[in-house]
Amino acid sequence: MKEFLRTKGFKMTPQREMIFRSFFELGEHVSVDELYDKVRSLDHSIGYSTVWRNLKLICKVGLAEEVNLGDGITRYDRVTKIPHGHLFCLTCKKLEEFPVDQLVGVLAETAGERDFTPESFKIEIKGICKDCLNKSEEEIESEEDNV
Amino acid sequence: MKEFLRTKGFKMTPQREMIFRSFFELGEHVSVDELYDKVRSLDHSIGYSTVWRNLKLICKVGLAEEVNLGDGITRYDRVTKIPHGHLFCLTCKKLEEFPVDQLVGVLAETAGERDFTPESFKIEIKGICKDCLNKSEEEIESEEDNV
DNA sequence: TTGAAATTGAAAGTCGATTTCATTTAGAAA
DNA sequence: TTTCTAAATGAAATCGACTTTCAATTTCAA
Numbered sequence: 084m085k086e087f088l089r090t091k092g093f094k095m096t097p098q099r100e101m102i103f104r105s106f107f108e109l110g111e112h113v114s115v116d117e118l119y120d121k122v123r124s125l126d127h128s129i130g131y132s133t134v135w136r137n138l139k140l141i142c143k144v145g146l147a148e149e150v151n152l153g154d155g156i157t158r159y160d161r162v163t164k165i166p167h168g169h170l171f172c173l174t175c176k177k178l179e180e181f182p183v184d185q186l187v188g189v190l191a192e193t194a195g196e197r198d199f200t201p202e203s204f205k206i207e208i209k210g211i212c213k214d215c216l217n218k219s220e221e222e223i224e225s226e227e228d229n230v
Numbered sequence: 231m232k233e234f235l236r237t238k239g240f241k242m243t244p245q246r247e248m249i250f251r252s253f254f255e256l257g258e259h260v261s262v263d264e265l266y267d268k269v270r271s272l273d274h275s276i277g278y279s280t281v282w283r284n285l286k287l288i289c290k291v292g293l294a295e296e297v298n299l300g301d302g303i304t305r306y307d308r309v310t311k312i313p314h315g316h317l318f319c320l321t322c323k324k325l326e327e328f329p330v331d332q333l334v335g336v337l338a339e340t341a342g343e344r345d346f347t348p349e350s351f352k353i354e355i356k357g358i359c360k361d362c363l364n365k366s367e368e369e370i371e372s373e374e375d376n377v
Numbered sequence: 378t379t380g381a382a383a384t385t386g387a388a389a390g391t392c393g394a395t396t397t398c399a400t401t402t403a404g405a406a407a
Numbered sequence: 408t409t410t411c412t413a414a415a416t417g418a419a420a421t422c423g424a425c426t427t428t429c430a431a432t433t434t435c436a437a
Contacts, residue, residue, distance in 0.1 A: 094403050094414055115393085130417035135394075137415095151300035155393070155425090168337075170346050181340055186333060190315075190355055193328055198360035199317050205354040208337055213345035241383055241434050262424085277386035282425075302394085302424070 091144055098129055102137040112150060112158040112178045113138075152178075152207070168206035174215035238291055245276055249284040259297055259305040259325045260285075299325075299354070315353035321362035 084103060085095040105121045106113060119134045138159055141147045150158040152171050158178075166187050170179040187204050194201040231250060232242040252268045253260060266281045285306055288294045297305040299318050305325075313334050317326040334351050341348040 089404090092414090096403070096415060098416070128417085132395080132418080133416055139395095149300060151298060153296065153298035153304075157300075157394080168340075170341065170344065172346075173349065179344065179346070181344070186336065189333065190353070193315075194317065194355050194357065197317065197326065197328070198363070199319075199326070199355065199357055200359075200363055201355045201357040202320065203356045205352065205356070206337070207352040208341050208346065208348045209350045209352070210341065210346055210348040212347075216345070216347055236435090239383090243384060243433070245385070275386085279387080279426080280385055283384085286426095304425080 088144070093140065093144075098126070098133050099137055099140075101125055101129070102134055103141065106138065106141060106147070106159070107161065110161070111180070112160055114156050114158050118159075148203070152209075166204065168208065170212070171207060171209045172212035172215055173209055174211055177212055179212070235291070240287065240291075245273070245280050246284055246287075248272055248276070249281055250288065253285065253288060253294070253306070254308065257308070258327070259307055261303050261305050265306075295350075299356075313351065315355065317359070318354060318356045319359035319362055320356055321358055324359055324361075326359070 084100075088095055088099075102118065102122055105125070106118055109118060109121060115131075115135050115138060118138060119131055122129050122134055138147070142149060142159065145162060147159045147161050150160045150169070152158070152169070154176070166183050167180040168183045168186070170181060172178075183204075183206050186206060190204050191201060231247075235242055235246075249265065249269055252272070253265055256265060256268060262278075262282050262285055265285060266278055269276050269281055285294070289296060289306065292309060294306045294308050297307045297316070299305070299316070301323070313330050314327040315330040315333070317328060319325075330351075330353050333353060337351050338348060
């Protein structure tokens with residue numbers, strides 16, 4: 084990783100090492116605050132802006148990309164070879180993924196038909212996940228009991 | 231429109247009348263600032279927060295919905311019967327639309343398979359539009375001329 | 378006509394994202 | 408190894424879009 088960054092003109096530091104490592108350990112859809120909390124638990128002296136800047140750097144060197152779901156929080160998603168869509172639960176804010184390879188093919192065609200050069204695709208479904216749906220049904224049942 | 235709002239418990243005012251009318255005249259993907267500018271040109275005394283609140287109201291009564299493209303600006307899109315995706319040009323920020331009826335069908339299936347109850351679908355392609363691509367090609371050509 | 382509730386405009390507040398700045402550090406060059 | 412310059416850091420300030428507050432005004436049902 085040190086070499087990888089060096090070839091792009093960046094230096095390695097202990098903070099950067101820790102931030103990069105923590106980001107990849109946390110997995111998918113990491114927010115600045117989540118990463119900051121994790122890194123802070125390892126090194127209390129690390130600054131918020133350092134975490135933020137390094138998250139941006141991870142994107143700049145192509146290892147992650149921003150995910151924006153309209154809830155005011157920017158999340159960072161590791162770039163993998165496999166394109167995927169998001170299922171975003173409006174109740175518990177959980178994010179699930181699903182494969183979209185064939186859909187992306189259709190979208191690329193659509194773009195091509197309009198002389199549009201695509202750089203990225205975003206496919207999102209917002210709604211209620213199974214768990215939250217079950218919970219709200221239980222609530223309704225208990226309300227009925229109270230009548 | 232006055233009656234429509236009344237049935238939902240809202241009152242009509244001259245400002246509201248003007249804001250609603252202007253929103254629908256502006257067409258698709260309207261930002262608060264765009265609408266504020268337009269309304270201001272008609273009535274200089276109208277406040278920003280009034281425009282903002284009425285844009286929210288238009289959403290609340292189901293006539294528009296928020297569109298979030300990750301550039302920090304919330305846009306408001308008139309609700310039509312026809313579902314559509316967005317082509318967002320990263321260079322000129324222009325937003326084009328394309329039909330997605332069959333894609334949405336596929337997505338609804340996908341959600342169903344995961345016991346996820348969908349409320350809305352978002353399909354976006356970010357990239358470079360035809361016009362901007364032509365411009366950047368021209369720039370490259372003129373750079374070559376300079377060699 | 379009247380009064381409660383909704384609406385308005387200006388200003389202040391919120392909050393995540395981003396920048397500033399003085400200091401420290403990495404690592405290439407001597 | 409030492410030196411030096413650009414990069415990186417941490418704290419704090421700033422930005423900017425969005426949202427709320429509050430006193431005054433207006434709507435419209437009774």
